[in-house]
Amino acid sequence: MEKTQKSIKRLKSGKALNQVVAEYYLECMQAPREGRPVVWMPPMNGAIEMCYAMDLQPVFPENWSPVCAAFGLTPRNFEVAEGMGYSRDLCGYLRNIIGYVNGPMQAEAAMPLGRLPEPDILLSPNGGCVPVMKIFHALERRFPSAKVFAGDLPQVAVEEIKQHHMDYAVQEGARLIEFLEHAGKRKLNEERLREVVALSDQACALWDEIMTYRRVIPAPFSAAEIGIMFVMVTRQGTAKAVDFLTLVRDEIQERAHQHQGVIADEKLRLFWDNIPLWYNMGLFNYFEKMGGVVVAETYSAAWSLRLDPSRPFESLALKSLRSYPMVSCVSVERRKQMLLNACREYHIDGVIMHRNKSCLPITLGQMDIKRALETELGIPTVFIDADHMDARNFSVAQFQARADAFMEMLLARKGYAHG
Amino acid sequence: MCSEIVNSFVQAWHDHPARLRRLTAAGRKCIGYFCTYTPVEILYAAGFIPVRITGGRGTVEKAYSLAPDFICPFMKRSLEKALAGEYDYLCGVIQSYTCDAACGMLNIWKENLKGTHYHLLSLPYNDNDGARTYLRLELKALMERLVVDTARISANALGQVVDLYDGIRQRISLLYAGRFKGRLPISAQELAYVVLAGQVLPPQDYHEQLERLIHSIDDKDVEQTGVPVLLSGSLVEEPEILGAVEAAGLRIVADDLCTGLRPYSPAFGRGEDPVDRIVDRLMARSPCPSRSKAIQRAAHLRTLVMKSGAKAVIFLVQKFCTPHLADIPILAEELKKMDIPILVLEMDEHWQSSGQFQGRLQSFLEMIVL
Ligand code: SF4
Ligand code: SF4
Numbered sequence: 001m002e003k004t005q006k007s008i009k010r011l012k013s014g015k016a017l018n019q020v021v022a023e024y025y026l027e028c029m030q031a032p033r034e035g036r037p038v039v040w041m042p043p044m045n046g047a048i049e050m051c052y053a054m055d056l057q058p059v060f061p062e063n064w065s066p067v068c069a070a071f072g073l074t075p076r077n078f079e080v081a082e083g084m085g086y087s088r089d090l091c092g093y094l095r096n097i098i099g100y101v102n103g104p105m106q107a108e109a110a111m112p113l114g115r116l117p118e119p120d121i122l123l124s125p126n127g128g129c130v131p132v133m134k135i136f137h138a139l140e141r142r143f144p145s146a147k148v149f150a151g152d153l154p155q156v157a158v159e160e161i162k163q164h165h166m167d168y169a170v171q172e173g174a175r176l177i178e179f180l181e182h183a184g185k186r187k188l189n190e191e192r193l194r195e196v197v198a199l200s201d202q203a204c205a206l207w208d209e210i211m212t213y214r215r216v217i218p219a220p221f222s223a224a225e226i227g228i229m230f231v232m233v234t235r236q237g238t239a240k241a242v243d244f245l246t247l248v249r250d251e252i253q254e255r256a257h258q259h260q261g262v263i264a265d266e267k268l269r270l271f272w273d274n275i276p277l278w279y280n281m282g283l284f285n286y287f288e289k290m291g292g293v294v295v296a297e298t299y300s301a302a303w304s305l306r307l308d309p310s311r312p313f314e315s316l317a318l319k320s321l322r323s324y325p326m327v328s329c330v331s332v333e334r335r336k337q338m339l340l341n342a343c344r345e346y347h348i349d350g351v352i353m354h355r356n357k358s359c360l361p362i363t364l365g366q367m368d369i370k371r372a373l374e375t376e377l378g379i380p381t382v383f384i385d386a387d388h389m390d391a392r393n394f395s396v397a398q399f400q401a402r403a404d405a406f407m408e409m410l411l412a413r414k415g416y417a418h419g
Numbered sequence: 420m421c422s423e424i425v426n427s428f429v430q431a432w433h434d435h436p437a438r439l440r441r442l443t444a445a446g447r448k449c450i451g452y453f454c455t456y457t458p459v460e461i462l463y464a465a466g467f468i469p470v471r472i473t474g475g476r477g478t479v480e481k482a483y484s485l486a487p488d489f490i491c492p493f494m495k496r497s498l499e500k501a502l503a504g505e506y507d508y509l510c511g512v513i514q515s516y517t518c519d520a521a522c523g524m525l526n527i528w529k530e531n532l533k534g535t536h537y538h539l540l541s542l543p544y545n546d547n548d549g550a551r552t553y554l555r556l557e558l559k560a561l562m563e564r565l566v567v568d569t570a571r572i573s574a575n576a577l578g579q580v581v582d583l584y585d586g587i588r589q590r591i592s593l594l595y596a597g598r599f600k601g602r603l604p605i606s607a608q609e610l611a612y613v614v615l616a617g618q619v620l621p622p623q624d625y626h627e628q629l630e631r632l633i634h635s636i637d638d639k640d641v642e643q644t645g646v647p648v649l650l651s652g653s654l655v656e657e658p659e660i661l662g663a664v665e666a667a668g669l670r671i672v673a674d675d676l677c678t679g680l681r682p683y684s685p686a687f688g689r690g691e692d693p694v695d696r697i698v699d700r701l702m703a704r705s706p707c708p709s710r711s712k713a714i715q716r717a718a719h720l721r722t723l724v725m726k727s728g729a730k731a732v733i734f735l736v737q738k739f740c741t742p743h744l745a746d747i748p749i750l751a752e753e754l755k756k757m758d759i760p761i762l763v764l765e766m767d768e769h770w771q772s773s774g775q776f777q778g779r780l781q782s783f784l785e786m787i788v789l
Binding site (some may be wrong): 070086087089090091094127129130133134138140141150151152154155156157160162164165167168171172175184196197278328329331332333357360361363365367368382 | 484485486489490516518519522523524526527530535539541543544545547548553556557560607710712713714738739741742744745746747748749788789
């Protein structure tokens with residue numbers, strides 16, 4: 001097994017995904033020429049819909065990191081960031097993007113997907129995790145001519161959201177619109193925003209529907225195809241996301257109806273907690289040789305936030321408030337419930353917990369979740385020590401030893417003969 | 420060794436677990452917090468003694484059953500102590516979302532330790548009318564969490580508590596002002612004891628102790644030795660660390676620590692009512708890396724360097740501490756523009772066992788002197 005490797009994709013829509021990704025980055029690069037101001041922002045909040053409604057080009061530096069990992073550019077970016085004094089103990093997204101903008105982004109040779117266009121506008125978050133805030137502070141320094149909006153977003157557990165949190169998030173949303181109108185030199189058309197929010201909601205509905213097919217045994221697709229999430233990150237609020245997810249839905253629906261599984265003989269159904277190893281998506285296939293399929297992951301439920309197009313401002317505020325806590329340690333209780341539900345719904349036999357050196361917010365609370373899985377559902381867990389961006393923090397040998405032992409134990413529990 | 424005049428603080432710091440346990444047995448209630456963005460005034464007015472949780476030096480074993488090893492020593496040691504029952508007198512933890520570690524730890528404590536009051540506050544980062552209105556409501560929600568009937572915290576009673584804490588902060592500021600002028604006859608290690616004691620003593624007692632200390636200090640120039648440095652970081656829970664820095668021939672003339680001056684400036688906030696005063700103080704606090712940009716901190720450090728005459732800056736950070744580590748490259752660049760040399764030291768939970776610490780301070784000193 002290699003330290004870095006790609007996953008095996010089995011969906012036909014995988015091809016369409018490559019096109020969607022290429023098209024998106026091409027659109028990003030063309031934006032300056034086409035007069036669309038480029039807005040760099042963090043993912044998982046309602047600003048994306050505002051940008052699409054105002055014909056601004058959203059760019060997600062965090063999403064660029066998996067792209068860099070896929071094309072093997074990460075070590076170079078790390079070298080640049082670490083050379084600047086950024087500690088190896090910091091989140092890999094932070095080191096990757098800071099390294100990229102201060103190094104390879106300025107180099108002549110671009111990657112297969114091109115390069116990121118310089119930002120005209122930076123939406124610097126006051127909320128979410130600390131690394132994401134620090135990423136944007138570093139970007140502000142690197143792109144001094146970009147106009148900066150620092151928007152507050154309460155960091156509050158989903159189950160604790162109160163009216164004043166909502167009111168404040170709506171108010172900051174209004175301030176953001178005013179800023180974008182001014183900095184982007186355009187007006188927001190509320191009707192258009194409603195349409196965008198409706199499209200965003202359709203994408204969420206499709207996402208939910210796609211996820212329901214994962215309940216089917218054998219699973220019609222696995223975490224190796226999690227790249228479909230790309231449209232949820234970068235295209236929410238566009239018809240492109242809806243079209244692509246419709247395509248995926250149709251294919252998966254058909255596979256489910258035909259009982260076409262990921263592998264011929266599915267013996268074990270697994271859940272992956274935390275961010276994937278972007279430089280080694282092949283790990284998701286590793287379990288297949290022993291009959292294991294990773295049928296669900298942390299993000300499965302995180303995108304199913306429905307939006308009400310008749311109340312676009314409130315819907316986007318709520319989306320912004322809920323997205324980060326749903327996958328982080330702000331709502332350990334909610335994450336626990338999410339995982340327990342997923343395990344029930346997707347008939348999970350075992351959970352793989354990626355103890356992610358690069359992401360404390362998602363890693364904290366995993367031990368509590370593990371305990372709940374064991375006591376409430378009797379589902380065993382294995383911890384894999386790794387890192388979603390930095391291959392230096394991943395040991396293939398340790399992974400194989402733990403994964404093999406775990407699989408053998410699960411197989412024995414289910415009554416499969418050894419070997 | 421500490422001088423006579425700070426003995427009561429050293430003792431209060433070392434004895435605080437026993438003392439707080441005694442107070443709890445006598446019917447008082449204690450509540451914990453990790454970080455100084457917790458509005459202690461509200462906790463005290465609601466009938467709790469606010470206690471800053473500390474990790475201190477030592478090993479970590481039990482905590483690894485609940486948290487990964489790549490989390491700051493402060494957080495792992497605090498959890499270790501809590502799991503060993505050392506915080507069994509707390510009714511819970513009230514914490515603001517400062518860093519990801521503190522937020523996650525609050526949830527882990529809530530899941531695994533006894534206590535009924537666990538609450539995460541989310542403070543605004545921007546300062547404008549909307550943010551202040553929001554913060555007022557966030558503080559009100561905290562009051563509701565602490566006392567079912569918020570009318571029990573009367574404006575009058577809260578006002579008196581705010582006065583008390585303002586008085587404490589003003590006195591601490593006075594000590595620091597003395598140090599800036601070279602007229603404070605106590606070492607950095609001793610001053611650290613004075614500050615730390617305040618984070619674990621009932622405020623009334625602490626106020627009196629501070630008052631006595633200030634009266635016992637003669638306002639006269641103090642002989643200065645060692646190369647003046649500014650120390651920046653998060654928590655330094657072992658005052659001996661500062662002693663070790665000074666023993667290496669460096670004199671700490673200013674600090675940017677949350678176990679130092681940072682939480683005490685500004686000393687007070689202004690406003691129509693006590694809640695507004697708390698809001699104003701929180702909004703105006705000197706920049707903490709978990710809540711501000713490195714560039715704002717660079718300006719703050721520059722001011723401290725100029726005010727104190729520091730010749731160098733030592734960053735003494737907890738290992739794995741994202742807010743501090745992420746700021747260092749920008750701070751280093753900015754300080755370089757002023758020709759201020761810097762040294763970055765990371766502390767693990769056994770800081771003392773690393774002989775490296777002393778060695779690096781020595782070579783740093785030699786470099787500055789040259
Ligand atoms: S959530 Fe995790 S991976 Fe994402 S930026 Fe924050 S620390 Fe990094
Ligand atoms: S700010 Fe740093 S030292 Fe303080 S709790 Fe967070 S990670 Fe630990």
